[in-house]
Amino acid sequence: MIRYNLKCTNDHQFDSWFADAASYDTLRGRNLVSCAVCGDTDVSKSLMAPQIRPARGALSQAASPAEQAIAEMRKHIETNADDVGTNFAAEARKIHDGETPERAIYGQANVQEAKELIKDGVPVVPLPFMAKDKAN
Secondary structure (H helix, E strand, O other), rough: OOOEEEOOOOOEEEEEEEEEEHHHHHHHHHHOOOOOOOOOOOOOEEEOOOOOOOOOOOOOOOOOOHHHHHHHHHHHHHHHOEEEEEHHHHHHHHHHHHOOOOOOOOOOOHHHHHHHHOOOOOOOOOHHHHHHOHHO
């Protein structure tokens, strides 16, 4: 895994992880790398320097507007949706098929489960954060 500091043409700076340098080049070439702030797909790598961060838990606030937006999104989702954990694919399918009442849910699904849901027209979207038990 490699992390790049990125910058869009609107001068928004953000960072993202990629499997390797070739993955970044491939995704960027297909316009699949976009600004976390404005969605611009004209993104380039900016100068990078190694970072040493304080120990976990030492940061009291988000380091960038993008991190703040993600934190607010997470809080909204956790407040307004049901965490169905690893049952996400099954629950999403039941809701889509009308077998259970419609409600907002979030949880985990593997790549194959997510592809099958999308193929079957079940509206799903990956979230830009990990479950709390995995994030700590």
